[in-house]
Amino acid sequence: MPFFEAVRLALATIRVQKLKSFFTALGVCIGVMFLIAVVSIVDGMGRYMEQDLVGKLIALNSFEVRRRPNINIGDVDPGLWREYSRRPRLLESDVQPVVDALPDGTLWSMYSDGQVQVESPFSRPRTAQVTAVDGQYFEIKRLGVTEGRLFTAGELSQGSNSVIIGPDLKQRLFPTVDPIGRNVKIGGRLYSVIGVGESLGSAFGMSFDNYIYAPFRAPVRRMLNSEPHAIDAIVVQVPAPEMMTDAQERVRAVMRARHKLRPAQADNFTLETADTALAFWSKIRGYLVLAGVALPAFGLVVGAIVIMNIMLVAVAERTYEIGIRKALGAKRRDILIQFLIESSTLSTLGAMLGIGAGAAVAVMVRSLTPMPTFVAPWSIVVGVAIGAGVGVISGVYPASRASLLDPIAALRQE
Amino acid sequence: MTNELEEQSLSTTAERRVVVSAAGSAPDKDWVIVTRGLTREYDMGGEIVRALRGVDLAVRRNEYVAIMGPSGSGKSTLMNIVGCLDTPNAGEYWLNGQLVSEMKDDKLARVRNKEIGFVFQTFNLLPRASALHNVELPLVYAGVSSAERKERAFEALKAVQLGERVHHRPNELSGGQRQRVAIARALVNRPSILLADEPTGNLDSTTSEEIMRVFEHLASTGQTVIMVTHEPDIAAHARRVVVLRDGVIASDDRREKFAAKMGF
Numbered sequence: 001m002p003f004f005e006a007v008r009l010a011l012a013t014i015r016v017q018k019l020k021s022f023f024t025a026l027g028v029c030i031g032v033m034f035l036i037a038v039v040s041i042v043d044g045m046g047r048y049m050e051q052d053l054v055g056k057l058i059a060l061n062s063f064e065v066r067r068r069p070n071i072n073i074g075d076v077d078p079g080l081w082r083e084y085s086r087r088p089r090l091l092e093s094d095v096q097p098v099v100d101a102l103p104d105g106t107l108w109s110m111y112s113d114g115q116v117q118v119e120s121p122f123s124r125p126r127t128a129q130v131t132a133v134d135g136q137y138f139e140i141k142r143l144g145v146t147e148g149r150l151f152t153a154g155e156l157s158q159g160s161n162s163v164i165i166g167p168d169l170k171q172r173l174f175p176t177v178d179p180i181g182r183n184v185k186i187g188g189r190l191y192s193v194i195g196v197g198e199s200l201g202s203a204f205g206m207s208f209d210n211y212i213y214a215p216f217r218a219p220v221r222r223m224l225n226s227e228p229h230a231i232d233a234i235v236v237q238v239p240a241p242e243m244m245t246d247a248q249e250r251v252r253a254v255m256r257a258r259h260k261l262r263p264a265q266a267d268n269f270t271l272e273t274a275d276t277a278l279a280f281w282s283k284i285r286g287y288l289v290l291a292g293v294a295l296p297a298f299g300l301v302v303g304a305i306v307i308m309n310i311m312l313v314a315v316a317e318r319t320y321e322i323g324i325r326k327a328l329g330a331k332r333r334d335i336l337i338q339f340l341i342e343s344s345t346l347s348t349l350g351a352m353l354g355i356g357a358g359a360a361v362a363v364m365v366r367s368l369t370p371m372p373t374f375v376a377p378w379s380i381v382v383g384v385a386i387g388a389g390v391g392v393i394s395g396v397y398p399a400s401r402a403s404l405l406d407p408i409a410a411l412r413q414e
Numbered sequence: 415m416t417n418e419l420e421e422q423s424l425s426t427t428a429e430r431r432v433v434v435s436a437a438g439s440a441p442d443k444d445w446v447i448v449t450r451g452l453t454r455e456y457d458m459g460g461e462i463v464r465a466l467r468g469v470d471l472a473v474r475r476n477e478y479v480a481i482m483g484p485s486g487s488g489k490s491t492l493m494n495i496v497g498c499l500d501t502p503n504a505g506e507y508w509l510n511g512q513l514v515s516e517m518k519d520d521k522l523a524r525v526r527n528k529e530i531g532f533v534f535q536t537f538n539l540l541p542r543a544s545a546l547h548n549v550e551l552p553l554v555y556a557g558v559s560s561a562e563r564k565e566r567a568f569e570a571l572k573a574v575q576l577g578e579r580v581h582h583r584p585n586e587l588s589g590g591q592r593q594r595v596a597i598a599r600a601l602v603n604r605p606s607i608l609l610a611d612e613p614t615g616n617l618d619s620t621t622s623e624e625i626m627r628v629f630e631h632l633a634s635t636g637q638t639v640i641m642v643t644h645e646p647d648i649a650a651h652a653r654r655v656v657v658l659r660d661g662v663i664a665s666d667d668r669r670e671k672f673a674a675k676m677g678f
Contacts, residue, residue: 005554016542324538327499328599329527329555331520407499411538 006338010345024310025350027303028390031296032351032383036358036375038292041365044373046285054277059140061244062237063273065090065098065251070233071277087268089230094258095134098234101250105239109135110216112224112232118212119185120173126210128169130186132224134216140237148180148195151215155194159217164195166211186212187223205370244273300386303350304394311343311398315405322402323410332403339399344391351387355380423476424653424668430472441508446606446638447473447496452505452515454491465491467661468505473607473640478633480652481642488661490611493642497609498526510606527555531600535612537592539584545571545595546580552603570598574628590621597628601637608632610641614648626651646676 014021057071064070068084076084095110102108113131120126134157137143138150145164155162163184170179174193183190191214200208214220216231225231238247248271255269270276315322322335330338362373433441433448441448452469455462465488473479483489494500495507498514501522507515510529517525531552532538539548549567558566571580574594584592593613600608610629614622630651633639641652649655655672657665667675 002557005560012542320538321540324540325551325555326523327497327526327532327538328552329523329603331523331555333520334555408494411499411534 003337003341006341007345009338010342013342014346014349020310021346021349024307025303025346025353027299027306028347028350028387029303029354029357031299031303032354032386033357033361034299035293035296035386036355036379036383037361037365038296039289039379040358040362040373040375041371042285042288042292043376044362044366044371045288046281047374048371049281050274050278054274058272058274058277059142059235059237061239061241062140062235063244063248063251063271065094065234065236065255066232066270066272069270069272069276071272088259089225089227090232090234090269092229092231094255095231095234097254097258098236098251099135101254102236102247103238103243103250106243106247107136107140107237109133109137109140109235110231110233111137111235112216112221112230114224116186116212116220116223118169118173120182122175122177123173126169126172128166129208129211130214130220130224131211132214132216132218132221135235136237137213137235140235143200144198145195146198147178148193150195151213156215157217159215159219161189161191161218162194162215163191164197164213165193166197166209167199168207168209169212170196172210184212186214186220189219191218191220202370248273300390303347304390307343307347307391308394308397311339311395312401314342315339315398315402318402319405319410319413322405323407323413326405326407327411335405336399336403339402340392340395343395343398344388347391347394348384348387351383351390354387355383358383423474425472425474425477427666429474430470430666433472434470437506440511440513441472443511444474445472445508446475446477446510447471447640448506448508449496449502450506452492452495452502452507454488454495454500454502465661466495466502469658469661469663471496471656471663473638475606475638476633476636478629478639478651478653479641480649480655481640481658482644482646482649482655483658483664484644487658489642489644489658491661492658493609493611493640496607496640497530497532498522523555527552527603529606531603531605531608533593533596533600533608533610533613535615537584537589537596537616539592539595539599541584544581544583545576545587545598548584548595549599549602552599556603566602567598570602571595573601574598588621589617590624593617593621593625594628597625597632601632607638607640610639612643613641614643614645622648646672647678650676650678 054071058064067087067090099108111131111133113129115127116130117125118128150164151162165173165179173179173184174182179193179196182193184193197211197213200211202208236247236251238244252267252271256267259268261268325335359375362375365371366373433445434450437450449469449471452466454466455464469492481489481492491500495502498509501517502515505515506513509525512525514522514525546564546567549570550563553563553566568577568580571577574597576591576594576598579587579591584595587595614625617625626648629639629641643649650669650673653669655667655669656663
């Protein structure tokens with residue numbers, strides 16, 4: 001019997017017993033649904049981590065020289081923490097040697113940041129993310145202003161008492177008035193607002209727009225670092241990705257020399273890139289995908305057993321039909337194929353339902369949470385393939401029993 | 415009712431004796447069925463039941479033969495072997511020049527598909543399929559294309575006056591109509607023999623007569639028909655009646671002689 005014919009026959013048989021077929025394929029349906037949902041959520045979380053979270057914290061083709069990693073996704077064991085805290089701080093005096101070592105066309109900046117209370121005459125005091133910056137910070141971050149202006153080179157180098165505030169902070173500190181030209185008070189000193197910056201967006205429901213930028217040499221820096229000449233990070237941005245390694249190696253050499261490290265000693269500073277920040281995420285992502293595949297696999301095994309049982313019942317119920325078909329010239333292969341295709345059609349239909357349900361779960365997660373879940377096309381292909389595969393595997397035994405029935409005995413059974 | 419064609423094709427005892435005695439050699443093309451010393455034994459829980467004990471049967475093309483016998487005479491076993499559903503333990507069975515008794519499952523399936531058209535007592539139609547689809551089935555397994563299948567099945571149903579009911583399911587048809595669907599199905603692949611097993615067993619006498627008229631018409635147009643029955647009046651419709659008793663052929667007579675014996 002040709003393949004297409006067998007599929008049509010299978011569909012006709014399934015149509016006659018819709019409810020029974022549905023329950024038979026339910027196991028596969030649920031298994032595939034979880035597979036699709038988990039893969040979509042993990043995938044969405046990955047995109048979120050890479051694009052929204054880390055992408056917003058670390059600019060393209062850039063790395064930061066830090067005392068210790070800024071972004072710690074996952075656990076850092078206590079021993080590592082102790083090692084981090086023994087490390088020397090990054091100093092203002094480290095900046096110039098690092099900048100001197102950089103290849104041409106590289107942008108750099110340095111900054112210190114912290115949570116500081118900010119006051120305004122138009123609201124109660126608010127806590128803001130205050131960052132004192134120098135160098136080409138705004139070019140690297142590609143951050144512009146929506147109102148007012150950025151710092152001038154003079155303001156940056158002299159450390160004038162001017163600030164740029166984020167859109168959230170503008171709402172909080174100046175809910176009703178234009179903030180440009182007005183003053184905010186940080187640590188008892190007045191700073192003049194010269195601009196309102198663009199939105200940096202949010203991650204996991206946490207806004208990045210509650211920021212204030214001030215020139216590095218402004219007095220506010222003393223509130224960000226307890227040691228007088230310490231800084232939090234030097235940011236380096238190379239013009240092309242292939243220059244990353246070279247720039248990192250140059251910076252590493254300078255820093256090792258400044259920290260007087262012997263060749264056998266490990267770095268006592270961190271060069272943080274988007275990749276290093278994501279290293280831990282890639283690890284948990286692997287586990288998540290594994291769990292997301294392994295757990296539905298159990299469901300699929302159960303689903304396969306259910307289909308096998310129902311197919312065995314179907315063979316018993318339809319012994320008479322098999323007898324007629326054999327009497328009319330059906331070969332063993334014809335009967336085998338008929339039942340194999342019936343079970344795999346059933347299972348594939350279940351898998352398709354599961355894909356639909358899984359995609360619905362993914363869409364629901366997307367609309368209810370900030371995670372941009374994404375149903376990968378490959379997961380749909382895998383889902384359908386799993387459906388067909390489960391059907392074939394669970395159909396082999398019943399189908400071979402059907403094909404081996406003796407036509408005379410089968411015809412006698414009615 | 416007897417026409418010339420049937421009269422011509424009717425074999426004589428002497429002719430049959432000749433063809434049956436030539437063991438091991440393929441019979442002349444004229445002979446559709448030749449069995450030589452057909453033996454079939456069943457193992458029924460350690461006890462050997464000898465259903466056939468050496469049946470020599472020869473049927474020439476276009477003959478209309480009834481096989482009769484009481485239950486336990488071996489007529490069902492003979493019908494299963496002649497229909498290629500079963501194989502003998504010993505003896506030869508030549509069907510249309512092929513030595514079927516040596517064949518295995520899949521080859522037998524092909525022979526059933528090409529050479530045999532079955533008509534059963536219980537009709538044996540697929541209950542959920544339309545009359546048309548039921549008639550199409552042998553063509554499906556013969557590998558005929560869908561369009562040609564539909565056309566041939568439709569023609570076959572028209573030939574048994576069911577052209578109007580092709581889309582009806584078996585449960586929407588009367589017993590006689592169902593048996594006519596079964597006949598259409600049996601004939602759709604143009605088999606060498608039409609093999610009917612108690613074709614009127616589940617029908618009332620009026621409908622039985624109707625089915626017998628269909629058989630007579632087929633026989634008169636050159637179709638070889640073999641009918642297994644235990645009813646003498648049904649058997650008397652055939653041109654030749656073979657009576658089995660205890661696994662051997664007890665008598666093999668023309669209809670006239672059989673009718674005389676039975677006192678019709």
